[in-house]
Amino acid sequence: MLGCVSQDRTSLRRELLEAPRALLRDGAPDAEREAWGIAVYPHGDGEQPECTRCPDGTRSGAEAADKRGRILMAHVRRPTQGDMIEENTHPFCLGEYAFCHSGSLTRHDSLLGLSDGVGPRGQTDSERLFHRLLREVDPAPDKV
Numbered sequence: 288m289l290g291c292v293s294q295d296r297t298s299l300r301r302e303l304l305e306a307p308r309a310l311l312r313d314g315a316p317d318a319e320r321e322a323w324g325i326a327v328y329p330h331g332d333g334e335q336p337e338c339t340r341c342p343d344g345t346r347s348g349a350e351a352a353d354k355r356g357r358i359l360m361a362h363v364r365r366p367t368q369g370d371m372i373e374e375n376t377h378p379f380c381l382g383e384y385a386f387c388h389s390g391s392l393t394r395h396d397s398l399l400g401l402s403d404g405v406g407p408r409g410q411t412d413s414e415r416l417f418h419r420l421l422r423e424v425d426p427a428p429d430k431v
Contacts, residue, residue, distance in 0.1 A: 288389050289361045296329065296355040303352040303361060310363045311349070322371050323348075323363040326378040326385035327356035336360075338380035342371045362387035369410035376409075379417045386420070388413035 289302055289310060303311050303325075311323060324340035337356070341348035352361075362377035369375035377387035407414040 288363075288387055289359075291359045293357050293359075296357055297359070298353050298355045299325065299359050299361050300352040304349060310361065311352075321363055321365050322376040323361065324376050324378050324387075325351050325354065325359065325361045326380055326387075327354040328358035328385075329356045331357045333383065335383050336378075336380050336385045338378060338385065340373050340376035340378075342373050342376045360385050360387060362389075372409070374409035375411050375414070377413060379414050381417075381421065382425070384417075384421060384425070386413070386417040388416060 289299060291297065291299060301309075303309060303323075312321075322340070322342040324338065326336040326338045328334055328336050336358075337354060339348055339351035339354070341351065360378050364375075364377055378385045379387070407418055
């Protein structure tokens with residue numbers, strides 16, 4: 288997971304693809320088991336992020352690493368829960384919010400609570416946590 292807040296618009300290309308210990312490790316023995324995504328706020332907070340999720344290997348969608356913004360959030364995922372599909376790939380974006388999480392939560396189904404029709408699309412504990420937090424902070428995030 289990598290986040291960046293910058294005074295000027297920047298990209299995470301170097302950190303994701305070009306650095307000696309880049310987050311996206313093309314050619315690594317288990318690279319095909321990693322999914323990744325990035326949320327980019329071009330001008331700062333208060334706007335909806337541009338969210339790109341690449342569930343099919345670390346180098347797919349590499350052009351997304353060139354996106355420039357003042358706030359950026361990237362996440363590389365080796366699935367522990369849920370299949371390698373877009374709906375399970377971080378970050379999760381809804382309205383002006385973006386979220387990613389590393390680790391595992393037990394009893395994550397209890398995070399769902401009552402459904403108001405806006406809820407997780409995937410199978411991960413992280414997305415369930417995101418929606419639970421949104422219900423506490425902003426009961427109607429999709430109305431933005």
